[in-house]
Amino acid sequence: MSAEKFLSAGARAMRSSLIRQLTGLVNRPDVISFAAGSPNAATFPHERFTEIYNDLTARERGRIFQYSVTRGNAQLIHAVCGRSREIKSIAASPEETILLSGSQQGLDFVGRVLLDPGDAVFVEMPSFIGATAAFANLGARLFGVNCDEDGMDIDHLARQAASARKQGLTPKFAYVIPNFQNPSGRVWSPARRRELYALAARENFLVFEDDAYGELYFDDAAPADLLPVKALDEDDRVIYMSTFSKILAPGLRVAWIHGPEAIVRRIEFCKETGDLCTATLSQRIVLEFLRRGEMPAQTDRVRAFYTGKAAKMRAAAAAHFDGLAQWTRPRGGLFLWLRLFAAIDTLPLLRESVERDKVAFIPGAPFFVDGSGSNALRLSFSNVSDENIEIGISRLSRRVRERRP
Amino acid sequence: MSAEKFLSAGARAMRSSLIRQLTGLVNRPDVISFAAGSPNAATFPHERFTEIYNDLTARERGRIFQYSVTRGNAQLIHAVCGRSREIKSIAASPEETILLSGSQQGLDFVGRVLLDPGDAVFVEMPSFIGATAAFANLGARLFGVNCDEDGMDIDHLARQAASARKQGLTPKFAYVIPNFQNPSGRVWSPARRRELYALAARENFLVFEDDAYGELYFDDAAPADLLPVKALDEDDRVIYMSTFSKILAPGLRVAWIHGPEAIVRRIEFCKETGDLCTATLSQRIVLEFLRRGEMPAQTDRVRAFYTGKAAKMRAAAAAHFDGLAQWTRPRGGLFLWLRLFAAIDTLPLLRESVERDKVAFIPGAPFFVDGSGSNALRLSFSNVSDENIEIGISRLSRRVRERRP
Numbered sequence: 001m002s003a004e005k006f007l008s009a010g011a012r013a014m015r016s017s018l019i020r021q022l023t024g025l026v027n028r029p030d031v032i033s034f035a036a037g038s039p040n041a042a043t044f045p046h047e048r049f050t051e052i053y054n055d056l057t058a059r060e061r062g063r064i065f066q067y068s069v070t071r072g073n074a075q076l077i078h079a080v081c082g083r084s085r086e087i088k089s090i091a092a093s094p095e096e097t098i099l100l101s102g103s104q105q106g107l108d109f110v111g112r113v114l115l116d117p118g119d120a121v122f123v124e125m126p127s128f129i130g131a132t133a134a135f136a137n138l139g140a141r142l143f144g145v146n147c148d149e150d151g152m153d154i155d156h157l158a159r160q161a162a163s164a165r166k167q168g169l170t171p172k173f174a175y176v177i178p179n180f181q182n183p184s185g186r187v188w189s190p191a192r193r194r195e196l197y198a199l200a201a202r203e204n205f206l207v208f209e210d211d212a213y214g215e216l217y218f219d220d221a222a223p224a225d226l227l228p229v230k231a232l233d234e235d236d237r238v239i240y241m242s243t244f245s246k247i248l249a250p251g252l253r254v255a256w257i258h259g260p261e262a263i264v265r266r267i268e269f270c271k272e273t274g275d276l277c278t279a280t281l282s283q284r285i286v287l288e289f290l291r292r293g294e295m296p297a298q299t300d301r302v303r304a305f306y307t308g309k310a311a312k313m314r315a316a317a318a319a320h321f322d323g324l325a326q327w328t329r330p331r332g333g334l335f336l337w338l339r340l341f342a343a344i345d346t347l348p349l350l351r352e353s354v355e356r357d358k359v360a361f362i363p364g365a366p367f368f369v370d371g372s373g374s375n376a377l378r379l380s381f382s383n384v385s386d387e388n389i390e391i392g393i394s395r396l397s398r399r400v401r402e403r404r405p
Numbered sequence: 406m407s408a409e410k411f412l413s414a415g416a417r418a419m420r421s422s423l424i425r426q427l428t429g430l431v432n433r434p435d436v437i438s439f440a441a442g443s444p445n446a447a448t449f450p451h452e453r454f455t456e457i458y459n460d461l462t463a464r465e466r467g468r469i470f471q472y473s474v475t476r477g478n479a480q481l482i483h484a485v486c487g488r489s490r491e492i493k494s495i496a497a498s499p500e501e502t503i504l505l506s507g508s509q510q511g512l513d514f515v516g517r518v519l520l521d522p523g524d525a526v527f528v529e530m531p532s533f534i535g536a537t538a539a540f541a542n543l544g545a546r547l548f549g550v551n552c553d554e555d556g557m558d559i560d561h562l563a564r565q566a567a568s569a570r571k572q573g574l575t576p577k578f579a580y581v582i583p584n585f586q587n588p589s590g591r592v593w594s595p596a597r598r599r600e601l602y603a604l605a606a607r608e609n610f611l612v613f614e615d616d617a618y619g620e621l622y623f624d625d626a627a628p629a630d631l632l633p634v635k636a637l638d639e640d641d642r643v644i645y646m647s648t649f650s651k652i653l654a655p656g657l658r659v660a661w662i663h664g665p666e667a668i669v670r671r672i673e674f675c676k677e678t679g680d681l682c683t684a685t686l687s688q689r690i691v692l693e694f695l696r697r698g699e700m701p702a703q704t705d706r707v708r709a710f711y712t713g714k715a716a717k718m719r720a721a722a723a724a725h726f727d728g729l730a731q732w733t734r735p736r737g738g739l740f741l742w743l744r745l746f747a748a749i750d751t752l753p754l755l756r757e758s759v760e761r762d763k764v765a766f767i768p769g770a771p772f773f774v775d776g777s778g779s780n781a782l783r784l785s786f787s788n789v790s791d792e793n794i795e796i797g798i799s800r801l802s803r804r805v806r807e808r809r810p
Contacts, residue, residue: 001640003665006577006611011518014674020475044467053458062449065654070425101506101658104681113416134678172411206411235406249470251685253506260408269419273539276509279684280656 014137017129018366022350026360032392033360034379037182037334040309043302044249045294052288053281068280070272072099072256076287080256083290087222088214089231090240092258098267101278103212103243103255107134109270110208110239113263114172115140120164122157122174122205126337126367126376128182131175131210141169144369151178151188154195161203173206173239179226180213180333183367183378187331193229200237211242215299217332218307226332236260244286246334247299252282306334306382312389313381319390320397324404334382339364339375342404346377349403357395419542422534423771427755431765437797438765439784442587442739445714448707449654450699457693458686473685475677477504477661481692485661488695492627493619494636495645497663503672506683508617508648508660512539514675515613515644518668519577520545525569527562527579527610531742531772531781533587536580536615546574549774556583556593559600566608578611578644584631585618585738588772588783592736598634605642616647620704622737623712631737641665649691651739652704657687711739711787717794718786724795725802729809739787744769744780747809751782754808762800 019035026035056064071077077094084090100106107130115121117139123132125144132142143160146153152174161171174196178188188196200207209229217223230240243255257267271277289295313336317327327338340346346363353359364376381389431440461469476482482499489495505511512535520526522544528537530549537547548565551558557579566576579601583593593601605612614634622628635645648660662672676682694700718741722732732743745751751768758764769781786794 001642003611003641003667006519007667007671008517008519008521008524010521011671011674014671016674016677020677038472041467041471044470046462046467046470049470050459050462054455057451057455062446062451062654065449065451065454065656066446067443067655101680101684102682105679108679112413114411114413116413116415119413130678130681137674137678206408236408237406249467250472251470251682253680253682253684262408262412266412266416266419269416269421269542272421272425273535273542274510274513275506275658275680276535277507277656277658279506279658279687281686282684 010137010139017133019129019362022362025351025354026362028354031354031358031360032384032388034381034384034392035360035362036383037380038382039246039250039334040305040382043305045289045298048289048294049285052285056284056288064281064284066280068277068283070277071268072278073283073287076283076290079287079290083295084258088228090228090258092240095261096264097256097258098264098271099278099283100255100257100271101275102245102250102253103210103241104130104134105275106241106255106257107131109267109274110257110263111135111138111140112270113266114206118169120161120169120171122160122171123369124152124176124181125370126183126364126373127175127369128177128210129366132369135175142369147184147186149186151186151192152176152196154192154199157196158199158203161205171203171205173208174200175208175210176229177210177212178229179211180216180330180335182213182333183335183362184337185328185330185333185335186337187225190225190227193227194232197229197232197237201235207238209238209240211240212246213333214242215247216303216306216334218303218310219331223331230258239263247295247302248286248289252279252286254278254282254286306332309381309384309386309389310336312386313379313393316390316393320394324397324400334380336379336381338377338379340400342400343375344400344403345374347374349399353396353399357399359392359395361396415542415544422538424534424767427767430756430759431767433759436759436763436765437789437793439786439789439797440765440767441788442785443787444651444655444739445710445787448710450694450703453694453699454690457690461689461693469686469689471685473682473688475682476673477683478688478692481688481695484692484695488700489663493633495633495663497645500666501669502661502663503669503676504683504688505660505662505676506680507650507655507658508615508646509535509539510680511646511660511662512536514672514679515646515662515668516540516543516545517675518671519611523574525566525574525576527565527576528774529557529581529586530775531588531769531778532580532774533582533615534771537774540580547774550579552589552591554591556591556597557581557601559597559604562601563604563608566610576608576610578613579605580613580615581634582615582617583634584616585621585735585740587618587738588740588767589742590733590735590738590740591742592630595630595632598632599637602634602637602642606640612643614643614645616645617651618738619647620652621708621711621739623708623715624736628736635663644668652700652707653691653694657684657691659683659687659691711737714786714789714791714794715741717791718784718798721795721798725798729802729805739785741784741786743782743784745805747805748780749805749808750779752779754804758801758804762804764797764800766801
């Protein structure tokens, strides 16, 4: 019997993302991979985690392996709200806050709470594939919005919103990553953040702000221009999401959302039937880490690590790609985005680069909901040694030079 | 601004389950609670977990806090398939298997992969609320099927399937918990399992079998009559789910599904946009526990623990409820199901019982999709001390006696 005929309409339309399909190609151990977007395991404070784990089990025995409440550990919610107030100028109460099993779960649940099939969502071009795939799986209509160095082109966003309404679709939200975006590394200017908020208010849609990378700035002190859109929110219009994945460790699967109470309550309903609760041990490790006051030193260490990697990457790009491409100068995060001057499709380039040079990256097109971006590519410097950054970028530039028409 | 108006149709229809709403009432520390369905933390092998944790971090350092693959740790999948072959007579390949962040996630994902709004799902009366809520949240039409001591009334199931088709609805699956069901504690007879499979084949719908409690039998050796429906499956018709929550610890959030490859692949797509991966540390702890050969001794300990509790519970019920109610004699699991002879609504009874006797349970009606069962109640013996089992059941019987018309 074929089980295919029992699938829901949604399941029939589901696709694995191209990045996932490339996993086998880009994760070969002999390949210098700028593809993996994961944080570097050397930044995970495993020794502290081990101290904490042993203290917790000595004190609480089996209880840290019991179910926890769906909304998330109340003390951790309290601590997260305090941190958001302190370092992000976000005033969110525990009632406006929920913990999630990683921010991918937040993308899915926010989508489920807000989106009926055919609803319009506005996304940056390029945008994060995990987000566009989650919204598309729920039947959303994705409208790509042009971007420049300062963020979304707000006039284009307005035109896309008008176009959606003209087609009879309901604009529900704009999904944006204003700080060190995956994949572009771009930072939105404060003016653009204000303009986005103003347009959303005028056109009456929500803003879904993903701040996964906001603490990974390369400056010595937090730059003032990273203040989230949520800090401007006077009208319960912004859903803000961030995660411990990049500043602590992604395998813990702990993220959080601050948003309007009515939406957060529905996210909790989703989570109640979606996974009941986030892993209890993970929540307790994070809580204890915060309680012990370890986070400032930890984020300093993580920032120093990526600041060094990014400097190597920028130097290698300057040495080898001058005249071949333009690229972002990331001020934080894990990514550098490179657009080739020549019309070279980076998907076949990837296959060639892996086979012949043993160098991997992610082709640009999947990040664009309008199918453009085929001459772009995403380079992550997170998991590549300093030496291999230079070797890999040099080989890649040679390959591009050779492939120029 | 009210965020309510942005909610999806699905979110507007979402409800928190009655059990969740009762949480505040039944979890008061001064109350003897037969309400909590969670396993007892005394059964969690936290000392072994701690040894394993320290070995793992010494060897692998930060890497056990990295992302893992969406399908689940390949070695753990392999080990789970081996266990299912050995103790459940289930022949499932790794391609037919996926790990999940707890079986509640499996309920949600199987629902999303199979159900379009209005599709028919057949459930036992009573059935597990976490399942019926997940399917209802996805817009399924739930058809309750009468049950007796041996499981579902298969003739009634056939009539319900006919009734669904007559209404123009597509029967997608029957959701069943044949071993030590939550809430009834009931075990299906082997004949009923065969009849269910045969009817599903004839009427062409799937079977979704939830075996969360199957290893918690009170006999010395595994009773032959617990063999899952999946062991009969010659036609890729059965989706089988089980979990480490009851035999190891629920806070780890690790469960698994064996099912048709086409369905498991779509569940993987769901998980890719749903939570990316299950907590890495949890998967590694479970894998190492299995590798060290600890599971047989652990399940023996867990079984001994609940066998003792259940015996106390049965003795207390016999001493106090004779003539007042009929109840199941559980041969395994965590629950005893009690149906009062008098027409007493157990929801107001609960409030009275908590306020005046400090004894809590779960009222029966929420477990019935047709709204019946108001004179029934679920009693869990998992988290009550032996002494309090006797005290609590005695008080409850007095309250029932007093309330009799």
